[in-house]
Amino acid sequence: MTERSASPVHTPPTFSDLRRDFSFSAVLAGFISVVVGVSSSIGLVIAAAQAAHLSAAQTSSWILSIYIGIFASGVLLTWRYRAPILTAWTTPGLALVVSLAGHLSFGEIVGAYMVSAVLITVLGLSGAxxxxxxxxxxxxxxxMLAGVLxxxxxxAFRGLPGSPLLVGGMTLAYLxxxxxxxxxxxxxxxLAGVLVCVLTGQLGSVHGSGAFGTLMFTAPTFTLRGLLTLALPMTLLTLVSQNLTGVAVLRACGYGRVPASPLISVTGVASLxxxxxxAHTINLAAITAAIGAGAESHPDPNRRYIAGLAxxxxYLLVGIFATLVADAVEAVPPALIVTLAGLALLNTALGSLHTALADERWREGAAVxxxxxxxGLSFLGLGSALWGLLLGGGLAWALRRHTR
Structure with missing residues (x-):
C-alpha cells in the first residue's frame, strides 16, 4: 500500500507531456479537492467579511484575490516541480480573523496580512x-497525515443513519x-450521489448571478496591535497547521524530492x-492535497501533477464566479460533500497508516x-498535528534511546 516514489527529475512538463499524461481521474481529483475546499471554508470568508463590516465590493475582491493567488502559486509550483502541489488558504488563520474583525480596522487586517506574508517568505528563503x-x-x-485524514x-460513514439512501448509495458505488x-x-x-439527489429532490435551487468578481485595493495600516494580535499568530498557525502538514502529505505520497523552501517562499510572495x-494568507493545502497527490488521482505518481494544474x-473559476459557486455549494446536501471527501481520502489514509506502522522501530511513536x-486536540494555542508530532516523536526518541 506504500506509494511508489515519483521520478527525481524536476524538469517542467512540455505540452506533449501534458497530452500524454492527461487523465480524467487526475482532473476529477483536482475538481473534487476544490469542491471539498470551497464547501468547507468559504462560509468563514463571508463571516469574516460581515464581522469586519465590509462592502460587497470588498468581499468580492477578497474572494477573487485569494483564488487568483491560489491559482498562480499552484500552477507555478506544480509546473516547476512536476508534482501535484496544491495550495489553499489558511483556515485556522481565517478563523482568527473572524474573532478579531471587530477589533481591528480592515486596513490593519490587510497590514497584518502583509507582515505575515513577509515573515513566511523570509522563513522560506532562509531555509529554516x-x-x-x-x-x-x-x-x-x-x-501525522493519517491522523489528519x-x-x-x-x-463519511457517520452520515449513514441520517441520509441512508445518499450515503449508502455513494458508499456502495465506491466499493x-x-x-x-x-x-x-x-x-x-x-455520480451516484448526484443521481440520488436528483431522484429524491435533495438539490436546492441556485440563485447566484454569476457576475464577475472585481479587485479593490485597500491601503494597509501597520500597527503594533495588528502585528501582535494577528500577524504573528497567523504566521505560526499557517506554518504549523497548514504548511507543515502540506509537506508531510507530499512526502507521504512519494514526493520527498520536492524541496520545501521554494514552496513556502512562493506561497509567501503570492500572499504578499x-x-x-x-486576501488572507495562502499556503500549502493539507487535506485537499491528499486527494490530488494520492493514488486515487492516478496510479503513476509522475502523472498526478495534472491534478495540481486542474x-x-x-480555483480560478471559483474566484471569477464566486457568487454562483457559493450558491451551488449551498444547494448540495452537506452529506454529499462529507461522504465524497471521506471516500476520496480513504485510500490515502490507508496507505499512510501502512507506512507509519510498517517499521517496528517507529511503530509506537507513529501510533501515538x-x-x-x-x-483534534487543541492546547496552549497549538493544534493536534503539532501535538501529535511532539508526543509521538518524544515517545519514539525515548524508546530508541532506551533500546540502545
Missing amino acids: FERVTSRIPAPLAAA LPFVLS LGRALWPRYAVPLSL LAAPFG NAFF TAFVTAS
Whole structure:
C-alpha cells in the first residue's frame, strides 16, 4: 500500500507531456479537492467579511484575490516541480480573523496580512522551514497525515443513519468501483450521489448571478496591535497547521524530492501580492492535497501533477464566479460533500497508516502521532498535528534511546 516514489527529475512538463499524461481521474481529483475546499471554508470568508463590516465590493475582491493567488502559486509550483502541489488558504488563520474583525480596522487586517506574508517568505528563503521539516522521520510524517485524514474518513460513514439512501448509495458505488474499476471508484461515488439527489429532490435551487468578481485595493495600516494580535499568530498557525502538514502529505505520497523552501517562499510572495486586495494568507493545502497527490488521482505518481494544474484552474473559476459557486455549494446536501471527501481520502489514509506502522522501530511513536492528531486536540494555542508530532516523536526518541 506504500506509494511508489515519483521520478527525481524536476524538469517542467512540455505540452506533449501534458497530452500524454492527461487523465480524467487526475482532473476529477483536482475538481473534487476544490469542491471539498470551497464547501468547507468559504462560509468563514463571508463571516469574516460581515464581522469586519465590509462592502460587497470588498468581499468580492477578497474572494477573487485569494483564488487568483491560489491559482498562480499552484500552477507555478506544480509546473516547476512536476508534482501535484496544491495550495489553499489558511483556515485556522481565517478563523482568527473572524474573532478579531471587530477589533481591528480592515486596513490593519490587510497590514497584518502583509507582515505575515513577509515573515513566511523570509522563513522560506532562509531555509529554516526546510531544515525543520527534513528532520521529521518518514513514519511520523505518514502518521501525522493519517491522523489528519482519519476524521474525514470516519465522517463519511457517520452520515449513514441520517441520509441512508445518499450515503449508502455513494458508499456502495465506491466499493463496487474499487472492486471492478479502481481508478473510477470516486467518480462513480460522485455520480451516484448526484443521481440520488436528483431522484429524491435533495438539490436546492441556485440563485447566484454569476457576475464577475472585481479587485479593490485597500491601503494597509501597520500597527503594533495588528502585528501582535494577528500577524504573528497567523504566521505560526499557517506554518504549523497548514504548511507543515502540506509537506508531510507530499512526502507521504512519494514526493520527498520536492524541496520545501521554494514552496513556502512562493506561497509567501503570492500572499504578499494578494493581500492589498483583501486576501488572507495562502499556503500549502493539507487535506485537499491528499486527494490530488494520492493514488486515487492516478496510479503513476509522475502523472498526478495534472491534478495540481486542474485544481489551480478550477480555483480560478471559483474566484471569477464566486457568487454562483457559493450558491451551488449551498444547494448540495452537506452529506454529499462529507461522504465524497471521506471516500476520496480513504485510500490515502490507508496507505499512510501502512507506512507509519510498517517499521517496528517507529511503530509506537507513529501510533501515538496518528491518534493524537486524529483527536483534534487543541492546547496552549497549538493544534493536534503539532501535538501529535511532539508526543509521538518524544515517545519514539525515548524508546530508541532506551533500546540502545
